[in-house]
Amino acid sequence: MSQPRPLPRLLGSLLLVTAAALSSAAAAGQATAASAERAGAVRPLGQIIPAPASVSPAGSPYTLTSATRIQTDATPEARAVGERLAEVLRPSTGYGLPVTTRPAPQSIRLRLSSAESALGEEGYRLKSAPGGVTITALRPAGLFHGVQTLRQLLPASVEADTPQRGPWQVAGGTITDSPRYGHRGAMLDVSRHFLTVDQVKRYIDHLALYKINKLHLHLSDDQGWRIAIDSWPRLTTYGGSTEVGGGPGGYYTKAQYREILRHASSHYMEVVPEIDMPGHTNAALASYAELNCDGVAPPLYTGTAVGFSSLCVPKQVTYDFVDDVIRELAALTPGRYIHIGGDEAHSTSREDYVAFMNKVQPIVAKYGKTVVGWHQLTGASPAKGALAQYWGLDGTGQAEKAQVAEAAKNGTGLILSPADRIYLDMKYNKDTELGLAWAGYVSVQRSYDWNPGTYLPGAPAAAIKGVEAPLWTETISRNEHIDHMAFPRLPGVAELGWSPAATHDWDTYKVRLAAQGPRLSALGIDYYRSPQVPWPAQ
Numbered sequence: 001m002s003q004p005r006p007l008p009r010l011l012g013s014l015l016l017v018t019a020a021a022l023s024s025a026a027a028a029g030q031a032t033a034a035s036a037e038r039a040g041a042v043r044p045l046g047q048i049i050p051a052p053a054s055v056s057p058a059g060s061p062y063t064l065t066s067a068t069r070i071q072t073d074a075t076p077e078a079r080a081v082g083e084r085l086a087e088v089l090r091p092s093t094g095y096g097l098p099v100t101t102r103p104a105p106q107s108i109r110l111r112l113s114s115a116e117s118a119l120g121e122e123g124y125r126l127k128s129a130p131g132g133v134t135i136t137a138l139r140p141a142g143l144f145h146g147v148q149t150l151r152q153l154l155p156a157s158v159e160a161d162t163p164q165r166g167p168w169q170v171a172g173g174t175i176t177d178s179p180r181y182g183h184r185g186a187m188l189d190v191s192r193h194f195l196t197v198d199q200v201k202r203y204i205d206h207l208a209l210y211k212i213n214k215l216h217l218h219l220s221d222d223q224g225w226r227i228a229i230d231s232w233p234r235l236t237t238y239g240g241s242t243e244v245g246g247g248p249g250g251y252y253t254k255a256q257y258r259e260i261l262r263h264a265s266s267h268y269m270e271v272v273p274e275i276d277m278p279g280h281t282n283a284a285l286a287s288y289a290e291l292n293c294d295g296v297a298p299p300l301y302t303g304t305a306v307g308f309s310s311l312c313v314p315k316q317v318t319y320d321f322v323d324d325v326i327r328e329l330a331a332l333t334p335g336r337y338i339h340i341g342g343d344e345a346h347s348t349s350r351e352d353y354v355a356f357m358n359k360v361q362p363i364v365a366k367y368g369k370t371v372v373g374w375h376q377l378t379g380a381s382p383a384k385g386a387l388a389q390y391w392g393l394d395g396t397g398q399a400e401k402a403q404v405a406e407a408a409k410n411g412t413g414l415i416l417s418p419a420d421r422i423y424l425d426m427k428y429n430k431d432t433e434l435g436l437a438w439a440g441y442v443s444v445q446r447s448y449d450w451n452p453g454t455y456l457p458g459a460p461a462a463a464i465k466g467v468e469a470p471l472w473t474e475t476i477s478r479n480e481h482i483d484h485m486a487f488p489r490l491p492g493v494a495e496l497g498w499s500p501a502a503t504h505d506w507d508t509y510k511v512r513l514a515a516q517g518p519r520l521s522a523l524g525i526d527y528y529r530s531p532q533v534p535w536p537a538q
Contacts, residue, residue, distance in 0.1 A: 123178025
């Protein structure tokens with residue numbers, strides 16, 4: 001997927017009001033929200049990422065003080081969201097911020113309400129006034145997303161882990177918000193270079209601020225197998241022992257994988273594990289000779305070429321292997337999906353590819369999961385309910401695009417990950433030290449300036465389930481690498497997935513993105529200062 005290749009909604013009137021408000025704000029203000037903060041002004045309501053569906057500024061701001069309490073419902077979920085908010089705010093403000101179910105004046109209130117069905121599974125309403133801030137949602141995920149909005153409405157220094165100077169104010173008014181798409185994902189390749197549990201958890205923390213709700217983990221590839229499978233132990237002890245360039249590799253024990261899942265769940269993020277097959281399988285083939293058609297295990301691989309490996313489609317042991325892996329992975333994973341890869345199977349004949357997918361998809365269903373595959377899956381017969389993840393390029397692969405669109409017409413859902421738009425491992429420009437360029441250069445504006453709803457010709461709008469930004473790791477192994485390549489492009493992808501199409505405008509977005517610079521710095525994110533964005537002076 002990352003090497004050179006042959007080649008619930010709100011009323012429309014509210015959306016238009018929001019778009020007009022954002023455009024007016026950009027036209028009227030020469031200074032960014034960040035510079036306004038330095039002058040002591042309150043960040044304008046709605047100057048956040050992703051752009052909210054509806055913004056109604058009104059009245060005086062709310063001020064967080066040492067007397068503030070965080071009042072939640074008695075439910076464990078609301079309490080947990082409140083505790084997480086307190087953990088974020090305490091270090092910078094120095095305030096105690098006790099979490100309580102008792103009413104308190106001028107508090108931050110987190111409320112679940114069955115009367116708020118219009119907000120859907122992830123929507124929320126935030127009301128700010130001098131007497132307090134109230135976040136209301138139908139479901140806990142909505143409360144969590146509302147809290148991320150509250151964080152962004154406070155000064156950027158609230159994200160620091162050391163005491164900072166206030167005042168800590170939130171503009172007055174109401175935000176009513178819910179997502180455009182249910183799938184707003186980020187993929188992390190832990191196979192080309194192994195990334196530790198702490199590195200993955202750190203990425204989850206940063207994704208959640210922008211309301212990303214899916215973490216796709218690419219757990220196996222030619223260069224390494226990263227998840228323990230008890231019935232095939234050499235997958236990790238041998239197949240996981242290396243990485244691109246010949247480094248030490250590594251893998252997750254089942255306990256470590258569960259730790260990642262717990263952290264993601266606490267951030268209302270669903271983990272989608274991927275075992276790529278029938279290609280991208282050299283680590284498995286090297287671990288077990290019987291998975292090869294000739295019965296000979298190839299050597300471990302530390303390069304970056306693709307398309308040379310394949311499971312042996314005719315052998316029954318192949319399906320015993322797949323069944324064991326899916327069974328153990330499904331038992332570990334509470335989420336709905338298992339990703340079976342399916343791309344770049346250049347060493348598998350078309351006939352064998354179709355036969356393989358026809359046998360493997362029912363295995364996924366047998367263990368209670370739904371199939372996700374790269375868009376080449378549409379060249380076989382996608383299972384009922386399956387999702388296809390499209391990673392093609394603008395202006396190329398027209399026959400393949402038509403194939404994907406036809407599958408979408410027949411009920412296959414689509415996740416859009418166009419490589420020349422939102423592959424976060426692509427270079428920004430010719431001077432970018434990290435990353436690749438086989439899909440071209442992907443600037444911050446290019447990654448933002450497209451419409452998922454109209455991107456794939458012939459695909460029904462209802463088939464588009466969302467967007468996902470992959471980060472492949474041929475050149476990436478450290479946190480600063482992740483930071484530099486994901487930020488500031490990742491927030492734009494999050495906005496494409498969350499915000500109404502009517503709010504989409506590069507000129508207003510880049511102003512809001514610039515205001516994120518001090519926040520990213522406060523979070524310790526070493527982001528790329530794109531010249532396309534009017535960042536505030538450091």
